[in-house]
Amino acid sequence: MTATTATRRRRTFDRPVAALVAVALAAGIALLLLPLVGLLARTPWSRVAPLLGDPALRETLRLSLLVSLASAALSLVLGVPLAWLLARVSFPGKRLLRALCVLPMVLPPVVGGVALLAAFGRRGLVGAPLERLTGITLPFTTAGVVIAVTFVSLPFLVVTVEAGFLGLDARIEEAAATLGASRWTVLRRVSLPMLVPSLVAGTALAWARALGEFGASITFAGNLGGTTRTVPLAVYLELHRDPDAAIVLSLVLLAVSIAILVGLRDRYLGVGR
């Protein structure tokens, strides 16, 4: 009885507060929703089909698909061990490593691009010796775009999968260990199978972020049709030349992103469990 009263209390607001909350809610939703409505209102529907058939635009879409899928795969390979380390092993400097893993989420992507140039550019820390030894340079290449977008999208996978690890019942892993399984066996046979939903969510989220990456990519890898011009770059360039084409491309990105997020059913960034 007392418990029920307490719950009720917590659920009701004073009227003025309720009004303020209602206004804030409406404003918040409007801020997020109105730009999308605006985009739809501006869409030149009669030009959508012909524009999507344009060879240059298709080349851009094809490259974006290739780059984002390669990046998602790379994020999976690099991100799962990081997520495991952060969730299951204690070591000094763990907070620093976690901050490092999340940093690209809050860093302006252009800064990421500049930093990537400083590391992997022709004059970069790693880039200069790499060119001397192998003749390989990364800026202005498709591989360069994959590295740039992975720098930005990897954190989404790490954060999601780490939350997945933390949500697992550690006792099951401990039980497996007690029964003689090595750390590797526990990870492979016990943890990872239970983590499949988080892995799917993390990969999809990283993929969606990779698909939309602009700043790091254009700074590090430049812009050339068929090699480095992904959809967001094309949107930016077309905005000055043919705004209709920019809007149609934006619409494609928007549709894919919404499909991914809805498809994940709230299972991202450690929420919704």
Next chain:
Amino acid sequence: MHVRFALLLLAFVGTTSCATGASAAAPRNELTVFAAASLAEAFEDVAIELERRHDGLEVRLNLAGSQTLAAQLLDGAPADVFAAADDVEMGRVVAAGRAAGPRSFASNHLVIAVEPGNPAAVTSLADLARDDLVVVLPTDAVPAGRYAAAALETAGVEVAPASLEVDVRSALGKVVLGEADAAIVYASDVAAVDGRAEAVPLPPDPGAGIGYPVAVVTDSRRPALAAEFVDLLFAETGRDLLRRHGFGAP
């Protein structure tokens, strides 16, 4: 009760936005100059000169691509002076009645930007076709890219660029950072990077003279001051400053 609070909040939001709107439209001692991005360094100096002549005056520069500035002006952005890198964009603003009497105050020309000391020994447009060079160009979505493409076509040179950069400063940036060996940019851009790149001159092409028009915005709240800014560009002081930043005579 609900409604009253919502109204109160709306009224509050309304007044604050009106207040900020008013302060932007009627500055006490400010002159707002919309200028093409390539004019940045030169106009900063011109602004300092005008501020020196008027106690307490603050010249605010809004620097962006000419298309962006024209779009802002057509949307009603408050401004006093508009300087474009392109007659087309100025023409749009004049046609809409937001600026009047444009005059050309400076010119620019294309050069090949290379690393200091020209280590790749680039001497002409024809060199840009060499396959040992990483060449970047501005995209043809911006005027500089169209001029560059035209110059290459006139010279009969086919270049395989590593990248078509989103604007001319980004193209130059790739040379400054050492990622590209050469880029086609404006002479004034190379002058702006203080020796971190070197300009290889191109043969003068009568069709490639690039003019910069300036005009007073018709509904300027400081028309006299705006006219003075424009006059300064044509006076000896202004000419000197523009020349020092790599611009030619109109």
